[in-house]
Amino acid sequence: MRILLVEDDPDQREPLHEALVHVGHVVDAAADGTTASWLIDEKDYDLLIFDWMLPGDDGIVLCQRYRQAGKAAPVLMLTAKDTISDKVAGLDAGADDYLVKPVDIDELLARVRALRRRSPLWHGDTLTLSNLSLNLDTMQIHRGETTLKLASRDFQLLEYMMRHPNQILTRDQIEQALWEWGDEPESNAVASRIKRLRQKLREVEANHWIETVYGTGYRLAPPSI
Amino acid sequence: MTQLHTAKRLKHYWQTLPIRVRGTLIIAIPVACLFSALAAFAWLKASLVEDEIWVQHTQVVRLEAKRLLNALVDAETAVRGYGLTHRPEFLEPYDISQTVIPASLNRLEDLVSDNPQQSLRLQDIRTLTQKNLVIFQRKIALKQEASDRPEQSEVPITAASLYDWLDEGKATMNEVRWKIDAFAEAEEALLIKRIRHKDLYQQITWIALCIAGLVGTLGAAFAVHLFYQLERELVDRENNLRQTNQRLEVVCDQLQRFTANASHELRAPLAAVLSNAQVGLMDLEDWDSAPLPLRKKLTKIVDLTKRMSRLVSDLLFLARHEGLLASENLRRVELNGLVRGLADDWKLEAEAHQLKLDSQQPDTSIFVSADVNLLRQAIANLLSNACRYTPPGGTIHFNLMPSQNQQAIILVQDTGIGIPSEAIPHLFERFYRVDPKRSKASGGLGLGLAIAQQVIQAHRGQICVHSSVGEGTTFQITLPVATIDLQFDSASIDETISLSPPVTLDAASTVGHSSSINRI
Numbered sequence: 144m145r146i147l148l149v150e151d152d153p154d155q156r157e158p159l160h161e162a163l164v165h166v167g168h169v170v171d172a173a174a175d176g177t178t179a180s181w182l183i184d185e186k187d188y189d190l191l192i193f194d195w196m197l198p199g200d201d202g203i204v205l206c207q208r209y210r211q212a213g214k215a216a217p218v219l220m221l222t223a224k225d226t227i228s229d230k231v232a233g234l235d236a237g238a239d240d241y242l243v244k245p246v247d248i249d250e251l252l253a254r255v256r257a258l259r260r261r262s263p264l265w266h267g268d269t270l271t272l273s274n275l276s277l278n279l280d281t282m283q284i285h286r287g288e289t290t291l292k293l294a295s296r297d298f299q300l301l302e303y304m305m306r307h308p309n310q311i312l313t314r315d316q317i318e319q320a321l322w323e324w325g326d327e328p329e330s331n332a333v334a335s336r337i338k339r340l341r342q343k344l345r346e347v348e349a350n351h352w353i354e355t356v357y358g359t360g361y362r363l364a365p366p367s368i
Numbered sequence: 369m370t371q372l373h374t375a376k377r378l379k380h381y382w383q384t385l386p387i388r389v390r391g392t393l394i395i396a397i398p399v400a401c402l403f404s405a406l407a408a409f410a411w412l413k414a415s416l417v418e419d420e421i422w423v424q425h426t427q428v429v430r431l432e433a434k435r436l437l438n439a440l441v442d443a444e445t446a447v448r449g450y451g452l453t454h455r456p457e458f459l460e461p462y463d464i465s466q467t468v469i470p471a472s473l474n475r476l477e478d479l480v481s482d483n484p485q486q487s488l489r490l491q492d493i494r495t496l497t498q499k500n501l502v503i504f505q506r507k508i509a510l511k512q513e514a515s516d517r518p519e520q521s522e523v524p525i526t527a528a529s530l531y532d533w534l535d536e537g538k539a540t541m542n543e544v545r546w547k548i549d550a551f552a553e554a555e556e557a558l559l560i561k562r563i564r565h566k567d568l569y570q571q572i573t574w575i576a577l578c579i580a581g582l583v584g585t586l587g588a589a590f591a592v593h594l595f596y597q598l599e600r601e602l603v604d605r606e607n608n609l610r611q612t613n614q615r616l617e618v619v620c621d622q623l624q625r626f627t628a629n630a631s632h633e634l635r636a637p638l639a640a641v642l643s644n645a646q647v648g649l650m651d652l653e654d655w656d657s658a659p660l661p662l663r664k665k666l667t668k669i670v671d672l673t674k675r676m677s678r679l680v681s682d683l684l685f686l687a688r689h690e691g692l693l694a695s696e697n698l699r700r701v702e703l704n705g706l707v708r709g710l711a712d713d714w715k716l717e718a719e720a721h722q723l724k725l726d727s728q729q730p731d732t733s734i735f736v737s738a739d740v741n742l743l744r745q746a747i748a749n750l751l752s753n754a755c756r757y758t759p760p761g762g763t764i765h766f767n768l769m770p771s772q773n774q775q776a777i778i779l780v781q782d783t784g785i786g787i788p789s790e791a792i793p794h795l796f797e798r799f800y801r802v803d804p805k806r807s808k809a810s811g812g813l814g815l816g817l818a819i820a821q822q823v824i825q826a827h828r829g830q831i832c833v834h835s836s837v838g839e840g841t842t843f844q845i846t847l848p849v850a851t852i853d854l855q856f857d858s859a860s861i862d863e864t865i866s867l868s869p870p871v872t873l874d875a876a877s878t879v880g881h882s883s884s885i886n887r888i
Contacts, residue, residue: 152636154644155639158643161647165647165650223631223632223635223639224631225631225635225681244636244639245639245642245673246639247642247646248643249646
């Protein structure tokens with residue numbers, strides 16, 4: 144899931160960022176309202192997490208603008224403002240959930256999972272392709288009797304490819320989808336991640352599902368039985 | 369110098385008087401002037417009228433005295449005329465005098481009855497007049513005898529005998545005349561005295577009137593001056609009040625900003641510490657051979673940070689909800705439902721402490737006007753205390769009951785360790801702990817009861833505690849039951865809420881939910 148995290152204090156932003164990446168999300172982290180506005184216009188997100196008080200546009204303004212643009216992805220306000228009237232204002236601005244700092248990371252991740260379930264694009268906790276299934280909560284793949292936990296990066300790539308099965312995905316598309324904003328991929332970065340994923344998939348004997356389309360990109364296709 | 373000093377002191381004293389007293393005094397000054405002028409005028413007028421009566425009286429006495437004298441003289445003349453002529457028609461004035469003189473004497477006696485000196489004089493006059501009248505009588509009798517004896521009529525009356533006859537009674541007559549004159553003069557003197565008295569009083573009346581007018585004008589002017597001064601003072605006071613009000617508003621604003629800032633500034637570092645420690649723990653999970661002490665330390669950091677965060681929340685809560693609640697924040701709350709809900713929520717917690725939670729509510733609904741979130745928090749604090757300070761196997765009674773005087777009582781009664789009596793007066797103080805070691809071990813911050821008390825007092829209620837060591841503790845919350853008007857009020861509020869879009873209700877419930885999760 145692609146998440147936009149807007150928080151001006153790096154001491155708070157970095158651990159949250161790390162935790163979200165750890166559970167397999169692709170996270171763009173912004174430190175101010177202006178950058179966040181630009182990112183919202185440029186990219187599509189599955190979830191947005193806003194701090195209230197930000198340099199530039201504050202979280203409430205970001206939230207209102209996002210809703211006015213007609214976008215439906217869930218928004219979570221994460222702020223130190225804790226009065227009832229603050230909460231009402233935040234939720235009235237279009238936020239789907241409101242958490243008061245300091246927030247327990249486990250609770251935050253549970254909320255993120257809950258919000259993902261509410262998304263219109265939600266099709267269940269598990270992605271399935273042929274007899275291979277991927278659990279989005281536990282980052283585990285199942286095939287037959289074998290269960291395997293993926294590292295966050297491999298999970299991100301496999302999730303993306305399983306969401307677009309049998310399609311040729313160009314290197315650019317993969318970069319766009321999986322690389323965080325401000326994190327420029329090296330020329331062979333996509334290739335090396337594909338290689339790592341194939342190694343992982345070998346353990347469930349599915350490494351050959353990823354085909355290389357020469358000169359274009361890659362395709363995830365289960366072998367036709 | 370001393371006069372100036374006294375004036376200053378007087379002015380100072382004047383300014384310390386309450387407005388009501390000063391206003392009364394200001395009005396009293398011209399009114400007092402008016403009344404004293406009226407009284408003086410009335411007194412003088414009365415005394416003038418009295419003088420006038422006296423003057424009239426004296427005049428009447430004088431006239432009467434003159435009439436008496438005239439009557440006497442008439443009588444004498446008549447007697448003389450008769451003596452010379454023997455004509456009975458000359459006796460006519462004498463006969464008239466005969467009736468006039470006693471009447472006149474009687475009247476005079478009446479008139480001067482209040483003046484002993486004049487009465488005495490009149491007594492003299494009366495005797496002398498009587499004497500005169502007797503002499504007249506005798507003279508006439510003599511003459512009549514002479515004329516009755518015609519044989520003697522031829523006898524010429526000698527000049528000498530005639531003179532004798534004439535002279536007889538002259539002395540007496542003169543004496544009477546002299547006495548009457550003296551009497552009249554005395555009356556005259558009295559008259560002059562009274563006229564003088566009257567004139568004097570007339571003058572005094574004038575002077576008094578002028579003085580009263582002057583004093584009244586001055587008093588009115590002074591009153592106007594004082595009134596202006598009072599008005600100036602009131603304006604000053606109003607300005608002062610307005611300034612103070614503005615200052616208070618600024619302070620209130622600052623306080624609100626401070627709590628907002630404090631909540632942000634205190635929470636941001638706590639959030640950073642908590643997130644970093646938790647992410648650290650996450651990383652350790654991936655690390656197969658993670659050292660156990662490191663995990664323990666990180667867990668400890670997480671726990672302490674959460675505790676600190678709860679402390680910050682509690683302190684902010686206390687700072688924000690000082691004083692009575694504004695009526696717009698109050699809603700009509702059914703206590704039965706609230707107590708039932710809380711009992712359900714806390715059953716699990718009690719079971720976790722191996723305690724039994726027993727709750728009873730009356731059949732009839734009890735309504736109070738309250739901020740339901742605050743009230744729930746206050747009661748939850750009491751339940752939390754009961755769970756923490758009751759040894760396993762104990763029972764917590766959590767009851768709602770109606771009481772006299774339109775009050776509702778909520779009881780939280782445990783069979784716990786109890787509170788020593790010397791600790792009870794301090795129990796609701798912030799950060800007070802009966803047994804610091806034990807409280808810390810059980811996770812208490814020392815703010816729960818302070819918060820409970822503040823919330824209950826903000827609802828115009830009372831909280832009190834009865835406890836005996838080893839037997840248990842009872843906390844009793846007393847809340848005023850919602851009155852009829854408030855019911856109407858809240859009914860209209862309920863209506864407006866149900867009319868507003870459902871989003872608000874959703875939001876409110878989500879907020880309540882998330883905040884309760886945060887606190888856990």
